[in-house]
Amino acid sequence: MFKDVNILLFFLRCHLLGIAILLSFQVKGQSKLSIPIYDKFGIDSLFSIEDKVNALVDMMTLEEKIGQMTQVRHFDDITDGDIDKKFIGSVIHTQGPSPGEGAAGWQAKFRILQNQALSTRLGIPLMFAVDAIHGQNTYNGATIFPHNIGMGATHNPSVVEAAAAITATEVQATGFNWTFSPCIAIPYNEKWGRVYEAYSESTDLTCELVKASVRGHQGDLSKNNTVVATAKHFIGDGSTDYGREGGFTSLNMKEVSERLLPPYRDAVNEKIGAIMVSFNSLSGTAMHAHKELIMDTLKNAMGFDGMVVTDWKGYSRFGKNDIINAGVDVVMAVDGDLDIFQKELKVAVIRQEVSEERVDDAVKRILRQKFRLGLFENPFPDSSLVAHIGSQDHRDIARQAVRESLVLLKHENNVLPIKKETKKIVVVGEHADNAGLQSGGWTVAWQGVQENYSGATTILDGIKAKAKGEVIYDINAHEIHTDADVVIIVVGETPYAEFMGDVGEGRGAPKLTLSSKHQKYIDTYKNNNAKIITILISGRPLVTTKQINQSDAFIAAWLPGSEGDGIAEVLFGEYNFTGKLPHSWPKSVDCFKDKFGPNFWDDSIKPLFEFGFRLKY
Numbered sequence: 362m363f364k365d366v367n368i369l370l371f372f373l374r375c376h377l378l379g380i381a382i383l384l385s386f387q388v389k390g391q392s393k394l395s396i397p398i399y400d401k402f403g404i405d406s407l408f409s410i411e412d413k414v415n416a417l418v419d420m421m422t423l424e425e426k427i428g429q430m431t432q433v434r435h436f437d438d439i440t441d442g443d444i445d446k447k448f449i450g451s452v453i454h455t456q457g458p459s460p461g462e463g464a465a466g467w468q469a470k471f472r473i474l475q476n477q478a479l480s481t482r483l484g485i486p487l488m489f490a491v492d493a494i495h496g497q498n499t500y501n502g503a504t505i506f507p508h509n510i511g512m513g514a515t516h517n518p519s520v521v522e523a524a525a526a527i528t529a530t531e532v533q534a535t536g537f538n539w540t541f542s543p544c545i546a547i548p549y550n551e552k553w554g555r556v557y558e559a560y561s562e563s564t565d566l567t568c569e570l571v572k573a574s575v576r577g578h579q580g581d582l583s584k585n586n587t588v589v590a591t592a593k594h595f596i597g598d599g600s601t602d603y604g605r606e607g608g609f610t611s612l613n614m615k616e617v618s619e620r621l622l623p624p625y626r627d628a629v630n631e632k633i634g635a636i637m638v639s640f641n642s643l644s645g646t647a648m649h650a651h652k653e654l655i656m657d658t659l660k661n662a663m664g665f666d667g668m669v670v671t672d673w674k675g676y677s678r679f680g681k682n683d684i685i686n687a688g689v690d691v692v693m694a695v696d697g698d699l700d701i702f703q704k705e706l707k708v709a710v711i712r713q714e715v716s717e718e719r720v721d722d723a724v725k726r727i728l729r730q731k732f733r734l735g736l737f738e739n740p741f742p743d744s745s746l747v748a749h750i751g752s753q754d755h756r757d758i759a760r761q762a763v764r765e766s767l768v769l770l771k772h773e774n775n776v777l778p779i780k781k782e783t784k785k786i787v788v789v790g791e792h793a794d795n796a797g798l799q800s801g802g803w804t805v806a807w808q809g810v811q812e813n814y815s816g817a818t819t820i821l822d823g824i825k826a827k828a829k830g831e832v833i834y835d836i837n838a839h840e841i842h843t844d845a846d847v848v849i850i851v852v853g854e855t856p857y858a859e860f861m862g863d864v865g866e867g868r869g870a871p872k873l874t875l876s877s878k879h880q881k882y883i884d885t886y887k888n889n890n891a892k893i894i895t896i897l898i899s900g901r902p903l904v905t906t907k908q909i910n911q912s913d914a915f916i917a918a919w920l921p922g923s924e925g926d927g928i929a930e931v932l933f934g935e936y937n938f939t940g941k942l943p944h945s946w947p948k949s950v951d952c953f954k955d956k957f958g959p960n961f962w963d964d965s966i967k968p969l970f971e972f973g974f975r976l977k978y
């Protein structure tokens with residue numbers, strides 16, 4: 362490999378002399394720590410990532426190291442000059458002001474920030490992170506896939522992998538290189554407001570799909586259209602008592618190990634780059650500070666070599682430096698945490714309350730991902746990717762995912778497939794013609810939107826495109842078309858995200874049953890002896906025993922995302938149903954009385970439909 366022994370010797374000298382030689386080659390404004398040297402002598406490829414990481418950490422001051430561990434928003438948390446003065450390591454975008462006009466504008470904004478990072482002494486590039494959890498859902502006009510519960514219903518790792526790869530491309534196209542996805546919770550209480558973010562109540566199915574998701578997102582990480590993925594929220598997020606977001610998980614370690622850890626093990630084996638710790642506590646300890654699970658289990662026993670990142674404002678909420686000692690590497694220092702974190706960690710290191718080795722370990726994990734991403738060579742987003750956002754081939758895969766996610770729970774009287782020649786089809790319900798309502802939370806905005814958004818089609822659009830007869834939209838079941846050949850009633854939940862979707866005392870508005878308004882749509886047409894096909898749009902199984910009985914056909918459509926017209930392809934017989942339940946389906950609200958919820962795992966409560974149930978027509 363070393364063609365010339367002199368080059369080898371020179372290179373070794375560079376490595377040993379470290380700062381002096383390397384810095385002398387660094388040109389201000391150019392990104393590359395040592396790339397000029399590598400380039401000049403053509404020995405870049407001879408250096409392993411681990412060697413580069415170690416060399417770089419050896420050169421860093423404590424402030425620079427703490428900076429790498431810091432993640433901020435591009436607004437609010439920082440003022441001009443903070444990126445370089447505080448040696449920030451990564452930037453997050455969630456809710457909040459748009460970074461710019463169109464995807465090119467987003468890229469331009471992140472280029473400015475990147476240049477600030479590159480202008481620092483060591484020129485370590487930033488990572489840009491985003492909650493792209495079902496497509497690049499923070500960008501209006503991106504391809505939006507069904508939420509993970511729908512992807513779980515497909516039981517199809519290939520479509521999950523393809524969706525993740527497309528998401529990665531659209532994430533990069535908007536200027537990011539890191540996504541906070543997939544959520545690999547195993548939800549076992551539908552009262553939890555984040556059930557839809559996870560694939561399934563089944564550990565085995567979640568394992569299969571997380572592997573596909575990591576492969577799709579990360580692929581060959583050094584390419585310009587792949588991103589670092591994040592498995593979240595470690596661990597027990599979906600298993601809290603009463604399904605409370607950030608509550609207490611009373612599972613014992615054996616249950617945690619058998620039911621919740623396997624998907625993390627698979628994600629680690631697939632070389633996932635990041636894992637986010639959870640808001641909940643377990644065995645009396647906040648997960649952010651749970652050394653036994655983070656340091657001992659995840660890092661040491663499972664061999665995770667990526668970054669452990671906090672959740673929102675996790676530093677000040679969960680014990681400050683205790684969380685660093687427990688194994689957290691990146692701190693989401695938002696909402697006032699930036700200076701507190703940087704100052705208090707520095708003091709703790711000086712006082713030896715946190716060892717410098719722990720800090721070095723954190724920084725190495727961060728740099729490892731930056732090198733794997735190829736950021737030192739290529740710190741900027743690729744402008745040619747912008748053209749791929751929301752492209753037809755991306756949307757075609759999302760439409761396939763929609764079709765495969767539909768679960769037929771009841772079918773009688775041959776109402777399906779609907780003949781295209783049917784004379785009169787009546788469509789009821791505001792969810793039938795509203796892309797925001799059909800997409801759920803984390804779509805365009807954190808809590809979702811309740812109107813159409815760019816590039817999306819609705820369920821009604823699809824029906825109108827396929828039907829050759831008359832299609833009437835009776836949005837609120839006010840007109841009552843007694844002559845309808847078939848009535849398609851679309852009902853369900855309104856968008857919510859995180860704790861806003863929790864059901865229960867002191868929590869948000871949602872219920873696990875249909876609203877009386879939506880019940881009335883079904884009653885109205887049932888009283889007129891119509892043939893009813895009910896489509897349920899929801900982020901979790903709802904108690905719908907009565908409505909299932911009232912309908913000739915009943916379809917669980919989850920939260921399909923931007924390609925709502927894909928549903929019509931199955932309704933009109935172009936494709937049959939293939940989706941299978943990713944969760945057991947509850948029979949009555951009594952199932953939810955216990956603090957553990959309808960724990961179908963132990964067969965103590967019989968569901969209306971078992972996990973895996975499906976019909977075809």
Ligand code: BGC
Pocket residue numbers: 455492541593672673859
């Ligand atoms: C959520 C995470 C999310 C983070 C950043 C938190 O409130 O729990 O899932 O990644 O915010 O937006």
